[in-house]
Amino acid sequence: MGIGLVHSKQKLSARIGNVSATANVPKGHVAVYVGEGDRKRFVIPISFLNRPLFQDLLARAEEEFGFNHPMGGLTIPCSEEYFIRITTILNGSN
Template sequence: MARKWQKQEKYSKAEKGHFVIYSSDERRFVLPLLYLNKKIFREMLKLAEDEFGLSANVPLTLPFDATVIEYVITLTQHNVVDTKQLQDALLISIASACCQSSSYHHQLQSTHHHLSDLCGF
């Protein structure tokens, strides 16, 4: 009985104006819906869809560990990812680290070349 309650509590809904995501190492994050306006979060959700598919019966899990998600949240809270160049650079970094063999990583190569020209890296 206690396990059943813990499982239900673990996957409980978020308060109004928020959504819940889980990291690949099963950490729970409650984020404001406004984060969905950020390109970085939309792209992370696309990666999750590519990795795990869509299902209404399981919690939304991103294919990143908690450290990566915390890093993106911190950058978002400090408005660091508000410029297109920084968002694209972060997306390339995440895709390179987590999705080396995916087609998504291949799609970002043109963005990487553009950023190299702009930022000198």
């Protein structure tokens, strides 16, 4: 077994440790954590990820966290109020 494969398995094992946090996410959805202090978990449709309005939030997350998200899942660095406004707009435009 090559070193690259062992390293990949270690990364996968680390990610599997976080699966319990997202175990109750319905198919076609993803859990995200939102907030600037205490973070709240939201479950959103995967379709939001391709929307330009939501991609702005993803760009913020990338700038702030890179691939190291402190909650073990995708963390969006904005207020809950702003996130709710964005998701309300995206829900209304479907």
